[in-house]
Amino acid sequence: MTGKPKLYYFNGRGKMESVCWLLAAAGVEFEEEFLETREQYEKLLQGGFLMFQQVPVVEIDGMKMVQTRAILSYIAAKYNLCGKDLKVRALVDMYIGGTDDLMGLILLFPFLSAEDKEKQLAVTVQKATSRYFPAYKKVLKDHGQNFPVGNNFSWADVHLLEAILMVEEKKSDVLSGFPQSQAFKTRISSIPTIKKFLEPGSQRKCVPDDKYMETVRRVLHMYHNVKAN
Amino acid sequence: MSGKPKLHYFNGRGRMEPIRWLLAAAGVEFEECFVETKDDLTKLKKDGSLLFQQLPMVEIDGMKMVQTRAILSYIAGRYNLYGKDLKERALIDMYVEALMDLNELLMSYPFQPADKKEQHFANVVDKTTNRYFPVFEKVLKDHGQDFLVGNQFSRADVQLIEVLLMAEECKPDILANFPLLQKFKARISNIPAINKFLQPGSQRKPPQDEKDVPKVLKIFY
Numbered sequence: 001m002t003g004k005p006k007l008y009y010f011n012g013r014g015k016m017e018s019v020c021w022l023l024a025a026a027g028v029e030f031e032e033e034f035l036e037t038r039e040q041y042e043k044l045l046q047g048g049f050l051m052f053q054q055v056p057v058v059e060i061d062g063m064k065m066v067q068t069r070a071i072l073s074y075i076a077a078k079y080n081l082c083g084k085d086l087k088v089r090a091l092v093d094m095y096i097g098g099t100d101d102l103m104g105l106i107l108l109f110p111f112l113s114a115e116d117k118e119k120q121l122a123v124t125v126q127k128a129t130s131r132y133f134p135a136y137k138k139v140l141k142d143h144g145q146n147f148p149v150g151n152n153f154s155w156a157d158v159h160l161l162e163a164i165l166m167v168e169e170k171k172s173d174v175l176s177g178f179p180q181s182q183a184f185k186t187r188i189s190s191i192p193t194i195k196k197f198l199e200p201g202s203q204r205k206c207v208p209d210d211k212y213m214e215t216v217r218r219v220l221h222m223y224h225n226v227k228a229n
Numbered sequence: 230m231s232g233k234p235k236l237h238y239f240n241g242r243g244r245m246e247p248i249r250w251l252l253a254a255a256g257v258e259f260e261e262c263f264v265e266t267k268d269d270l271t272k273l274k275k276d277g278s279l280l281f282q283q284l285p286m287v288e289i290d291g292m293k294m295v296q297t298r299a300i301l302s303y304i305a306g307r308y309n310l311y312g313k314d315l316k317e318r319a320l321i322d323m324y325v326e327a328l329m330d331l332n333e334l335l336m337s338y339p340f341q342p343a344d345k346k347e348q349h350f351a352n353v354v355d356k357t358t359n360r361y362f363p364v365f366e367k368v369l370k371d372h373g374q375d376f377l378v379g380n381q382f383s384r385a386d387v388q389l390i391e392v393l394l395m396a397e398e399c400k401p402d403i404l405a406n407f408p409l410l411q412k413f414k415a416r417i418s419n420i421p422a423i424n425k426f427l428q429p430g431s432q433r434k435p436p437q438d439e440k441d442v443p444k445v446l447k448i449f450y
Contacts, residue, residue, distance in 0.1 A: 052361065052364060061316070065323060066323055066327075067326035067327060069322065070319060070325075070326050074315065077318070086303065089302070089303070089306070090299055090302070090303040093296065093298065093303070094299040097281075097295070097297075097298055098280070131282055
């Protein structure tokens with residue numbers, strides 16, 4: 001046993017990507033086991049790894065943790081990235097909730113029909129520019145600090161950067177009305193651990209493609225059509 | 230200003246109900262401001278009260294908190310319902326996230342279009358009895374303690390009892406194969422703060438009446 005956290009998931013972003021980001025930001029090395037077959041998934045089920053029959057699962061500090069938010073909260077707290085007191089933590093959690101919702105819109109993309117993809121893209125851009133980025137614009141402007149929450153680097157910053165980059169992949173000029181967010185993006189991207197994660201060869205995953213989508217469907221027997229909500 | 234938390238939501242369960250449960254379990258009195266029309270919601274949006282233009286919103290300790298999970302975590306932390314250390318918190322979070330997934334399934338049932346209701350109901354019963362309840366039954370069996378985590382009352386217990394009761398409303402015999410969950414339900418219901426919340430006249434909201442669904446949807450869409 002190496003002592004490094006071990007991530008079990010498909011070789012793609014999905015729900016595990018935020019975990020990769022956070023571990024990377026915290027400077028924590030981690031291992032990955034990629035699910036490619038149904039048999040691997042059933043082996044995890046039978047081995048008692050999947051408390052609620054779902055992935056992600058992360059082996060960390062003697063625990064088999066499931067539920068993405070639980071995993072992220074644990075890592076953030078362990079590595080002092082969740083705010084120094086209850087009130088700062090509350091703020092961090094609020095912002096995380098927003099970026100989580102925003103990224104949740106993009107999470108569905110690989111599984112939508114072509115027509116629904118187009119609709120979802122429009123919804124994503126609309127929400128990003130009228131709901132989420134303005135919320136951050138205000139706090140970046142009000143506080144004039146380097147980090148939106150509590151003036152200390154936290155997982156809210158990591159999560160926001162991840163969300164910004166994901167939306168930019170869908171629409172490259174989406175930040176054009178948000179100079180503070182552009183400045184934030186540049187600043188956070190240059191933090192050494194983040195910079196390393198953004199370089200080729202890191203454990204950051206690519207934009208999901210058909211191969212990823214087929215793998216997920218095959219492993220989870222998820223053959224129904226996904227509808228955007 | 231009364232100093233009591235103030236909840237802004239429509240007069241129904243929705244996503245605010247777990248927050249009502251947790252405040253009640255913590256013995257914290259709270260006030261409610263009901264959003265009844267789209268105009269009420271627009272007013273809250275316009276005065277900058279809603280960080281992401283969404284409800285729930287809870288005014289608490291000088292903050293206007295949004296995002297259900299953030300609100301629940303804050304209340305749990307503030308009132309010592311979050312375990313004694315990081316590992317207990319991790320376990321509580323795992324249970325609570327799963328219960329929120331199940332709550333979402335149960336809570337959204339009345340809002341399903343007529344042609345999707347039967348399938349949704351079947352999915353709810355399947356997930357409840359095959360994915361979620363067996364886990365909690367086993368947790369209670371394995372440690373033989375009164376509470377889910379760390380032999381101490383926590384938000385996980387509050388969220389579990391809320392879900393058990395909602396599931397029973399959906400299908401009255403749904404706990405038939407889960408004797409320990411039945412005992413848990415009885416035991417937690419007897420905790421004074423919980424017992425009080427379960428009495429008529431408390432701030433607990435009734436199951437969503439389907440005939441009110443269009444009115445609720447009009448506020449938000």
